[in-house]
Amino acid sequence: MKHRGRHRRRRRGAALRAVLAGTALALTAAATLISASQAEVAENPGALKPLTSPADTGALRLQEHLVPARTLNRLAASMGRPVGVDAVLKDADHTLRDGDDCTAGERATLPVTPATARAYCWDRADAADTAWRPASVTTSGDADDDGVRGTHRVILTGWTHSTTTGPAAERGLARVAFVDADRPGRPAYRWVLLTVPVDGGRDYRGLAARISGMVWYQDKLLVTTTTGSADALYVYDLDRIQRTTEDGPAIGRVPGGWSADGYRYVMPAVGSYRFSAGRCTASGPPCPGALALDRGTAPDTLVAGEWTAPDGGRHARLWRYAFSTDPARSGLLATDAAGRADAVEAYRTRAAGIRGVLSYRRAGATGPSWYVGRMSSPVDGHGGLWRQDTKGAAMARCGSDASHHCWAATPGSLSYWQATGEVWSLSDRMLFAVPLAALDRSLG
Template sequence: MKHRGRHRRRRRGAALRAVLAGTALALTAAATLISASQATVAENPGPLKPLTSRADTGPLRLQEHLMPDSTLNRLAASMGRPVGVDTVLRSADRTLHEGADCTSEDRASLPVSPAATRAYCWDPADGAGTAWQPASVTTSGDADEDGVWGTHRVILTGSTHSTTTGDTAERGLARVAFVDADDPDHPVYRWVLLVVPVDGGDDYRGLASRISGMVWYQNKLLVTTTTGSADALYVYDLDRIQRTTVDAPAIGRVPGGWSADGYRYVMPAVGSYRFSAGRCTTSGPPCPAALSLDRGTAPDSLVAGEWTAPGSDRHARLWRYAFSTDPARGGLLAADATGRVDAVEAYRTRASGIRGVLSYPQAGSAAPSWYVGRLSGSGDGHGGLWRQDTEDAKAAHCGSDASHRCWARSAGSLSYWQETGEVWSVSDRMLFAVPLAVLDRSVG
């Protein structure tokens, strides 16, 4: 279904691409070298193993659960008319700072190879030292192939609050930064808290989940949920953002209106997907850790990667679901009449600690390559980014000892912006982009 604002969209031509091309960031030596303690060569994950048997693909089946319209309408009737992305962007109250203006500690979290050509650190109120951990990214390039939403270029980044430190009311919650990226020299943003309607729409609770992966497709935002959750994915509607009316520590209905611990906007879930076989386990359904969009398939598909602990010898799974082509189900996965969603492709990989996954077709190859971003074996420091297919696996080399730990520090998910040719990701301190062509050359 076409978004009601799409008739206003203006394609950027060569001029936009020239503005976005940028130049490689000038990083200090401290920001580009990996210490000797980090220089151990990562284990090569080897080629992907296709999974075709029902025993292997069955645990990947999802069951769709959509919120009743009555629940969403009751919440909107009480909170007021929902708003969209434009409204949130107009109220942006924080600024991202370009890499050259960030600290050396911030820049040291960026990839060593390939080097980022665009990078930003957060407003000081959201930077290192807070209890919020950035982990996921998606863009208006995912939402629509022309790269804009309405008239804006937008980046969404997801963060999860620590479950043990910081503000008690926020512990374990998830929020999304709506970044206005129209001016790449001065991007601004505003946070929106993710919530889930309860009591038939008479109230809402915060989404207590680690959103390590998310994809914005058409007017829907799909996010991963916490390991062990009954739900594999939650679904949000970018046209159903609600304003809060009371600035209080509580989350939900309060005397005099609606509160979200100081956040002006909340986004209520409109549905979820659960594994038919139950909660994710080591032997059953996987625990999704990373998501991305693949426009190289027909129809477009949602790519997912399984979480396994860094250094684990348990082989993780990579798989995909097709998106629905039904105009009445814009942004939702392709499901049968009973709401069942089956994976349309799946693999095993020896890679562990997966935090980012991307699938993209290679010229001259019938099958796509899979890019897998991994945490280091110790779970901290710089990780690796591998390109895998059913034949082999390759990664960028860096340092005098040919270490593979060249990717960002504590890197998050991957998102390919087709219009600009950039792959976006996050480190534990920065939001950054690398041209896909440069990434390809770096891995051989």
């Protein structure tokens, strides 16, 4: 009898342990669901909040600084007649690999949803050089309504070199890949180093700043810098690309000619815009980040997103500037008589860690939708993309757990090619395009 009693006590004890274990599992599952729900609420940037007070809009004011024509002309007189985009593309010496020829690791950085319409990875030597990383993209679809620059369809991507690794001469520099997109199956590209004229055009230096956004509008390329400079935007002229004459590690004038750390072409800045209130602060001007072009406004506008730490509590701002309609100021922002450019629209979003921004007015909508691409998730490595307006936000869901981290890994900026209906973007290893219609469908 004692023996049977011990069995009954063990069975009762086992049953009790099973009940307690089941309760613990249920509580753990509930806590996980609550935690996931709270995380989703925390990451949902919600509706955009319009910023209209003078204190809010005044912090976004830019002051224009154009490089004197005599400085640019002196540099051109010394280096030789400037060339344009066609000359650079004709001299392309690298080739993009089609998505099918990319490694599994490279393809894994593409969006989970929507599916890409085009995807490329870089020349193997460039892909292996991890000190250089891309962050921004713009196209000839931004530059002109018909999407063609000269005789070419062109894609530009902006890259920045690490400040701590690689050859000392290259650290912190910025360069642009000029991609000839006329042959979609085998696009070729050439590098152009971004520079800044110094000493009245008698020399130049490399642009030592991390670039995070680019827009090609008419004949100008506007580039955001987020480190190393107080300038919000640098301005480059696509018709003022200069050839170097010497192949060496130096950057600038050298005995016998001009060098750029081995680059055949350099593009000297023709101007810049700086926040009137100074460097970015939590209560003042934003830290400039992503850029894009909106052709759905009159006049066309430059849209911008603020860079804020992805794990911080600071909410980002989204805003826009009007482009000038003066033929003598092609590609420049609209300014007053004192050279000041004011934001014509601004919002606050609860999003942080913004890497890409786009503004587009969808059919039937009363106002533009803002597409916000965000930093990668530390869990699965993919970023998120949200569509926001003043009423709320929508996001894509993917995978068995219905995650909303469906966008590219280490995502870059966004650029809408109106003539093709495609949105171009990039990961840290791939250049790709998705149809805007498919992107909207994924967002619900």
